[in-house]
Amino acid sequence: MPCPRLLLAATLASSVFIAAHAATATTAASVEVDARDAPRGIERVHLVLPVKPGKLTLLYPKWLPGEHSPDGPVSGLSALKFSSNGQAIVWQRDADNMYAFHLTIPSATRSLDVAFEVDAVSGATDNNALRTSTESLALILWNQLVFYPAGAQSDDLQYTARLRLPAGWSFGTALPQVSSAGDTTQFAQVSLTTLIDSPVLSGRHFKTVELGATPAVHLHLAADSEAALDIPAATTAQLRKLVQEAAALFGATHYNEYHFLWTLSDQLGFEGIEHHQSSDNRSAERSLIDEDLRRSEAVTSLLPHEYAHSWNGKYRRPIGLATGNYDSPIRGELLWVYEGLTQYLGMVLGARSGLAAPTEARDGWADAAAWLQTRKGRDWRPLADTAIAAQIGYTQAHEWRPRTRATDFYTESAMLWLEADTLIRSTTHGAKSLDDFCRLFYGPPSSAPKVVPYDFNDVVQALNTVMPYDWRGFWTLRLNRVQANAPLEGLAAGGWHLAFAAEPSPVEKADGALEKMTNLYYSLGVTLKDEGAVILDVVPGTPADAAGIAPDSSLIAVNGRKYSKDVLQDALKAGGDGPRALELLIQKDEMFETVELQYAGHARYPRLERDTAAPDLLTPILSPRTQ
Numbered sequence: 264m265p266c267p268r269l270l271l272a273a274t275l276a277s278s279v280f281i282a283a284h285a286a287t288a289t290t291a292a293s294v295e296v297d298a299r300d301a302p303r304g305i306e307r308v309h310l311v312l313p314v315k316p317g318k319l320t321l322l323y324p325k326w327l328p329g330e331h332s333p334d335g336p337v338s339g340l341s342a343l344k345f346s347s348n349g350q351a352i353v354w355q356r357d358a359d360n361m362y363a364f365h366l367t368i369p370s371a372t373r374s375l376d377v378a379f380e381v382d383a384v385s386g387a388t389d390n391n392a393l394r395t396s397t398e399s400l401a402l403i404l405w406n407q408l409v410f411y412p413a414g415a416q417s418d419d420l421q422y423t424a425r426l427r428l429p430a431g432w433s434f435g436t437a438l439p440q441v442s443s444a445g446d447t448t449q450f451a452q453v454s455l456t457t458l459i460d461s462p463v464l465s466g467r468h469f470k471t472v473e474l475g476a477t478p479a480v481h482l483h484l485a486a487d488s489e490a491a492l493d494i495p496a497a498t499t500a501q502l503r504k505l506v507q508e509a510a511a512l513f514g515a516t517h518y519n520e521y522h523f524l525w526t527l528s529d530q531l532g533f534e535g536i537e538h539h540q541s542s543d544n545r546s547a548e549r550s551l552i553d554e555d556l557r558r559s560e561a562v563t564s565l566l567p568h569e570y571a572h573s574w575n576g577k578y579r580r581p582i583g584l585a586t587g588n589y590d591s592p593i594r595g596e597l598l599w600v601y602e603g604l605t606q607y608l609g610m611v612l613g614a615r616s617g618l619a620a621p622t623e624a625r626d627g628w629a630d631a632a633a634w635l636q637t638r639k640g641r642d643w644r645p646l647a648d649t650a651i652a653a654q655i656g657y658t659q660a661h662e663w664r665p666r667t668r669a670t671d672f673y674t675e676s677a678m679l680w681l682e683a684d685t686l687i688r689s690t691t692h693g694a695k696s697l698d699d700f701c702r703l704f705y706g707p708p709s710s711a712p713k714v715v716p717y718d719f720n721d722v723v724q725a726l727n728t729v730m731p732y733d734w735r736g737f738w739t740l741r742l743n744r745v746q747a748n749a750p751l752e753g754l755a756a757g758g759w760h761l762a763f764a765a766e767p768s769p770v771e772k773a774d775g776a777l778e779k780m781t782n783l784y785y786s787l788g789v790t791l792k793d794e795g796a797v798i799l800d801v802v803p804g805t806p807a808d809a810a811g812i813a814p815d816s817s818l819i820a821v822n823g824r825k826y827s828k829d830v831l832q833d834a835l836k837a838g839g840d841g842p843r844a845l846e847l848l849i850q851k852d853e854m855f856e857t858v859e860l861q862y863a864g865h866a867r868y869p870r871l872e873r874d875t876a877a878p879d880l881l882t883p884i885l886s887p888r889t890q
């Protein structure tokens with residue numbers, strides 16, 4: 264999953280198929296999906312499961328790999344019917360586990376028909392229940408379209424899938440195909456693990472771009488308009504470079520082929536879900552064709568982040584996240600490696616590939632450092648706890664996150680991995696780096712997809728192999744301490760420090776345009792949603808906090824004049840560097856209130872400045888390794 268910091272915010276079967284299927288019913292399940300109504304948010308499923316007579320409990324996938332949360336969209340199920348040989352079978356949901364359904368299979372019954380619909384809802388709070396289709400495209404997520412027997416491991420269950428798309432739509436997926444006829448595709452028999460790990464991106468406006476390499480890497484684009492598919496040649500070249508740089512970093516691959524699935528839609532919003540041989544990347548519709556949006560870190564590091572997960576997260580996986588099914592709770596305590604190091608590598612590979620120019624990459628680090636300084640909840644909540652509590656972190660309220668913290672294990676861990684990298688580089692005088700750890704831990708020999716679990720000791724041991732050091736102490740201290748200050752030591756050791764400029768960087772402007780918000784975190788201490796000028800958040804210890812402003816208020820007027828971005832920016836500039844009061848008219852619920860906000864100076868936006876007290880290690884970290 265990408266860093267949420269950037270989000271401030273019918274019966275389908277032909278009788279021929281059923282007959283063909285019956286012969287294999289005892290060995291593999293078949294799942295037939297009719298997605299012709301996907302633009303309306305409805306997908307219809309006919310599942311045939313091999314069964315034995317007697318009691319049976321079927322499970323709907325709950326804990327989804329990559330989402331680190333129990334958010335399988337079970338509330339979106341409808342029209343659920345179980346039958347065998349045309350006879351309905353009664354079902355009862357478990358009183359404790361909403362994802363479990365109890366049935367009694369009649370004697371002499373060998374296969375069970377399960378018909379149901381999945382109705383996607385845009386208002387859902389669970390990540391996986393968010394909208395996955397528009398009038399022009401659909402993401403087919405197999406976890407939403409299957410049941411499996413309780414007690415089984417997903418590696419041991421075989422499924423064959425068949426998919427019917429709206430007429431004329433194209434698709435891309437890592438799921439191997441057997442045949443295609445018209446708008447229907449038959450996929451090869453695979454394990455349930457592989458099926459759920461292989462989503463399908465489909466759409467009316469669709470394009471596939473080959474990115475080369477061995478094993479082959481493909482890019483599939485689906486967009487809400489034909490115009491949005493017009494990927495610049497320079498971006499394609501940067502994505503090819505990304506594949507080369509990842510090969511240089513890890514020295515091996517653990518996939519048979521790789522497919523980037525990239526959805527370009529303003530309706531679905533920002534998301535990224537990693538898979539072993541593919542990734543589900545979702546960006547704004549014009550991310551590729553609008554030069555300003557393209558600079559956003561949400562664009563430049565999204566594909567590098569999800570791609571790095573093929574090694575860090577899918578191949579090597581924390582033991583607590585390698586449960587082997589979708590009903591056992593996951594343990595997120597090592598997400599500071601799974602997501603934190605991936606966040607670091609996403610930023611590093613984004614720069615090495617050229618997706619982010621060197622200044623843009625540094626602006627990204629400045630943004631991360633400044634954002635970390637707003638997380639005042641660090642004074643009560645250690646970083647380790649944010650990882651342990653990941654399963655409640657993604658969906659928690661956005662208001663007051665600087666006090667509560669949330670999924671801080673992304674950005675804060677990335678900053679700590681930078682510290683580890685600079686420590687290795689400076690101690691070994693450049694002979695070693697975190698790249699050596701990546702090659703050792705995630706690298707050769709190349710393999711087909713498989714999971715190799717690890718624990719904290721394995722991480723410490725691999726770091727010690729790269730460079731003998733008290734790595735156990737290094738991580739134990741940083742994961743468990745409570746302190747208000749952001750851990751920016753790695754930035755200083757890399758020869759740079761955080762500074763502030765009066766104008767936003769192009770990266771900051773792009774982030775603001777993408778998220779449709781104005782970031783005044785580092786001046787007044789608030790972020791403002793553009794629509795309605797709603798104050799999204801207030802940072803403790805800032806002028807807005809001191810003035811008693813609350814999240815979910817609206818900014819109505821500044822110094823007596825109706826609020827607009829320009830009016831506020833002009834007010835910030837007008838007083839020069841001197842202290843002064845800004846008079847803000849605020850609406851909270853149904854009450855209006857005028858507050859005086861004490862402020863000195865201009866607007867402030869993060870930048871990195873070179874600090875010659877230390878050699879510049881950040882530049883070599885962000886520089887390409889391949890020609």
Ligand SMILES: [Zn+2]
Nearest residue numbers: 264265602605
């Ligand atoms: Zn991730």
